[in-house]
Amino acid sequence: MDKKKFSKITNLYQLVVVAAFIIYAYNVQENWRIDVSEEKYTLIGFVILLLLGGALSAVELKASTGNEKTISKKAIYWGVAFALVFFTWRLALGLF
Numbered sequence: 001m002d003k004k005k006f007s008k009i010t011n012l013y014q015l016v017v018v019a020a021f022i023i024y025a026y027n028v029q030e031n032w033r034i035d036v037s038e039e040k041y042t043l044i045g046f047v048i049l050l051l052l053g054g055a056l057s058a059v060e061l062k063a064s065t066g067n068e069k070t071i072s073k074k075a076i077y078w079g080v081a082f083a084l085v086f087f088t089w090r091l092a093l094g095l096f
Contacts, residue, residue: 001071003063010056017049055083 024042028034036043059079063071 003060003069003071006063006071007060010053010060013056014053017046017053021046021050051083051087054086055079058082 024046025034028039034043056079059071059075062075062078066072066075
C-alpha cells in the first residue's frame with residue numbers, strides 16, 4: 001500500500017476512534033465521572049481500538065524512515081511487535 005494512502009487511513013481511523021470515545025464518554029458520564037463497573041466491556045473495546053491505532057501509527061512511523069514508496073512487511077511486523085510490547089508492559093503494570 002502507498003505510504004500516503006496508509007497515512008491518511010491511519011489518521012482518519014484515529015480521528016474516528018477518538019471522536020467516538022468523546023461522544024460515548026459525554027453520553028454516559030454523570031458529574032464528570034464514568035462508572036467503570038457498568039461500562040467495563042465498552043471501555044475495554046475502546047482500549048483495543050486505541051491499541052490498534054497505536055499499532056497503525058507504529059507501522060506508519062517505521063515505514064516513513066524507509067526510502068520505498070510502499071509499506072514493507074518488515075514495517076508491519078515492527079508495528080505489531082511495538083504494540084504487543086506496549087500492551088504487555090501496560091498489562092504488567094496493572095498486575096503489580
